[in-house]
Amino acid sequence: MSSAVRLIQLSCHFGSVRAVDRVDLEIYPGEFFSMLGPSGSGKTTCLRLIGGFEQPTSGQILLFGEDASRLPPYARDVNTVFQDYALFPHMNVRDNVAYALMVRGVPRVERYRRVEEMLELVKLAGLGDRRPGQLSGGQRQRVALARALINRPRLLLLDEPLGALDLKLREEMQIELKALQRQLGITFVYVTHDQGEALSMSDRVAVFNHGRIEQLDNPKQLYEHPRTEFVARFVGSANVLEGGLLGLPEGKFALRPERIRVLPGLQNGANSLLGTLLDIHYLGSQTRYEVQVGAERLTAVGPSEELGLKVGDAVTLRWESHALRPLQGVS
């Protein structure tokens, strides 16, 4: 299968800062691909490299099989939804959405017809005459989306588009974006620092850290089988244990809090650790326990039930053997 995007040993340095450090990745046509990571991890720079807004220091960018490394943004079949939406304040919604068609000389009647289609698609029909300043955040976001899609690009880049929206709106937009992507069949490349967002929307996720990709997998694999300590902690939360503590060979292991059962008292058995209960957090449907085990502080999460535990009690932590995941160092 030919790829939509291929990055080959791509690097981008700003002075001495290695924003993107020898990244290799391949994005398949029609997939919803996310780039996840904390601030400064290089995910946004990577996106901007694909869009043509930054020049690579070394390496190659192939778009649909062709070398696009030196092409300016207007020569690439890629459109972008920017984090601040970047709507043109001096034009109304209609002209904003029609912009890509206008610069290509599409006649006005045809332009406006397609604009109406797009506005219907993003549920903004009838708002064509408004100015960006008269719209709410959610509406502006949809205009940015419509504007980027009107030229039917083969690749759509989204730079943390939902960051400025409140929670309810964000969740709504996540569902809509996913549905839109499925409907249109366009390849989406989505940048976010919210792992919940990345997991729920994507076909595959690349986790970035310090300019490199630590793991590239589908959401389930990423969560169930994190490869490195960073991924284990960033995607969901994790207890990271030294092998020695468990009588296992050298190395680190990840154990998700929801896989640990808290048992009152000290009970012997395999896959267990004995400790002292430090804190109990009642979260409604779940309860979080913080337990001191030797020098480590572990977290366990379970359904809220009456265990008769109080702070300072001796407790046993137990898990299924396969819940313990071995971690590797960074490659």
Add this chain to the structure above:
Amino acid sequence: MTLRRRLSDALYLRPVFLLLLLLIPPLLWLGIVYLGSLFNLMLYSFYSLNDFTGQVEYRLSLTAFQQLFSSPANVDIVLRTTLMALVVTLACAAIGFPIAYYITFYTRGSTRTFWYLMVLLPLWSSYLVKVYAWRLILAGEGVVSWFFNQLGLGGMLQGILSAPVIGGSSLSNSYLGMFLVFTYIWLPYMILPIIAALERVPRSLIQASADLGARPAQTFRKVIWPLVVPGVAAGSIFTFSLTLGDYIIPQVVGQPGFFIGQMVYVQQGTAGNLPLAAAFSVVPVVIIAVYLLVVRRLGAFNAL
């Protein structure tokens, strides 16, 4: 409670009074000294001069304005000044815009600070010093002339100087020379508002435009220029009004033909014809008022 305490409490509870207290002295100055004297001057334009006694007659009439507009020489003065103001504005915009564009988009950090300084530096020296320096530079025995001769282009310089209207006996005695000095002197006032307007254009807009397929020239025409026009208009207010009222540069680097400013100076001084001088002062006020109305539509007031 002490009086001081009472006073401070009262001012705290009614912030309006504190505001008034702070504003009244400068407002008095603005109202009485500045606006008052302006109004007084304009009032004089509605008086007339008794030719016989040489005294000002304090009766309202339009003789001063009649005197102004009936004489073709006077009308010439107004037209000459307005034309120069327009030409200088266009030249400042044409020269200032590329400079502002370069500084905004192609410099950063210490380089940028350096360029800011270079633009502002002329403003640190005295206006008179600059004008006289230019007179020396443009004079027949000056640097420009010498430079042209060195390049063997002395004939070309003479040719330019013999052109009608703009030419003269030397660059320092011609409308061309005046135009050059005006443009030089007001250039920073044009550059700075344009830089401010350009800096306000979010970079993401320019990137979005390119992303959507617009080539650099298209991005400039459709995105950058519409957002920068207010800045250019704001800068033009300075260059236009400053040129309109100037009376020193036409005197130092000019032709015998008077400009409005010189006329006002002469009339209120040696000629003692205050009403006529006042009438001449009202003319640029009206012209600028019209100009401001035009330029307001372009959004200049938002860009100041």
